[in-house]
Amino acid sequence: MHPHLVWVVIGTRPEAIKLAPVVHALEACGLAPLLIVSGQHPALDLADYRLGGRAALHLHCAGRANPQIYAAEVRDALAPLLIAHQPSLLLVQGDTSSALGGALAGFVTGTPVGHVEAGLRTFDRAMPWPEEGNRVTIDARADLLFAPTQLSADNLALEGAPGSIHVTGNAAVDALAAVVGPLPVFPRPSPRTEQRVLVTCHRRENWGKAFQPIASALFELAASPFRRIDVVLHPNPAQAPTMRGSLGKQDNIRLLLPMEHHKMIAAMQAATLMLSDSGGVQEEAPSLGLPLLVLRDKTERPEGIESGNMLLVGTAIDRIVTEATRLLTDSKAPAAMAKPAMP
Secondary structure (H helix, E strand, O other): OOOOOEEEEEOOHHHHHHHHHHHHHHHHOOOOOEEEEOOOOOOOOHHHHOOOOOOEEEOOOOOOOOHHHHHHHHHHHHHHHHHHHOOOEEEEEOOOHHHHHHHHHHHHHOOOEEEEOOOOOOOOOOOOOOHHHHHHHHHOOOOEEEEOOHHHHHHHHHHOOOOEEEEOOOHHHHHHHHHHOOOOOOOOOOOOOOEEEEEEOOOHHHOHHHHHHHHHHHHHHOOOOOEEEEEEOOOOOOOHHHHHHHHOOOOOEEEEOOOOHHHHHHHHHHOOEEEEOOHHHHHHHHHHOOOEEEOOOOOOOOHHHHOOOEEEOOOOHHHHHHHHHHHHHOOOOOOOOOOOOOO
C-alpha cells in the first residue's frame, strides 16, 4: 500500500496551475497527495507552479500527435500502479488526454475517481475536439464531480451523471488569487497612451491554415502606430512555427515565448484588451476585469459572456477587427467588460 491516499494526475501546464490550490488544500487537511506526472507537456517543471518538492511519480508518457493514443498510453502506464498501491482516490482535472487516461485507469481498476472542473459543455463533440468528448467520458463514470459553477452542476444533473455533484467554485480563480491577492481587484488601470492587445491561440481547431484569418485580423489591428500586439507563442511544435511565419514581420506585433503563470498574469494586468481561445483565460480575464474576445464559435464557459466580460467573436477577420476596434476606439464601449466579475 502506498502511504499517499490521494493521487493527483497532472500532465499539462493548465492542470498544474489549477490543481496547485487543490494540492495545497489537501495538504492542509493532512492528506498530502502523490502527484502523477504523465509527461504530456514534457518540459513541465512542478516548481514553476508552486508544486515543487512534493512526492511525485513520473509516467514518462511522451506527448503524441494523436490525443486518443496518448490517453490510452497514460491509462496503461497508470493502471498497474493503481492495482499495486490501491489509493483511496484519484483526482483528474479538466479535459486533457492526461485527465482522460488517468480517469480510464481509475475506472478499469476500480479506483474512485474525482473530476475537478466537471460539467463544462459546448454540447458539440467537434468543438473543441477532443476535449468535449474527454470531459463527457470522465463525467459519465466519475465518483466525485466537482463543478465550478451551478450551470456546470445543472449540466451534470440533466445528463444523469451517477457521481456525487459538488459546486466548488473555480480552482483557476484560486490560483489567480495566489498571484494577485484577494479578488476581485478594483479598479482596472487607467488606459495608457499605448494600447496593448494580448493574444493567445492554441486550440487544435485554430492550428495551421485555420490560424491565417486570425493572423490577418491582427495585422489590421496592428496598423495603428499607438497599438502594440503581444502574441504568446504556444509551445506545441505544430502551432508555434505557423505563428512565427504569419506574424513575424509586423513592427507592432511582438512574439513572446511561453511564460510562467505569474508572468502571464502580469501581462494580462498590463493589457488593454485580450484575444484568446484559451479556457483558462476565460476564467481569469473576468476576475481581472480584462475585456476578452474569445476566438471560438462556442464556449463551455458561458458564465463570462453572461457577466458581460467576454464576447464570442469566432475567427472571421471582419468580426475580430470590428469588435476589437470598437473596444479600442470607443472610450465607453469597454466599460462594462472592464468591471471585474466573478462568474
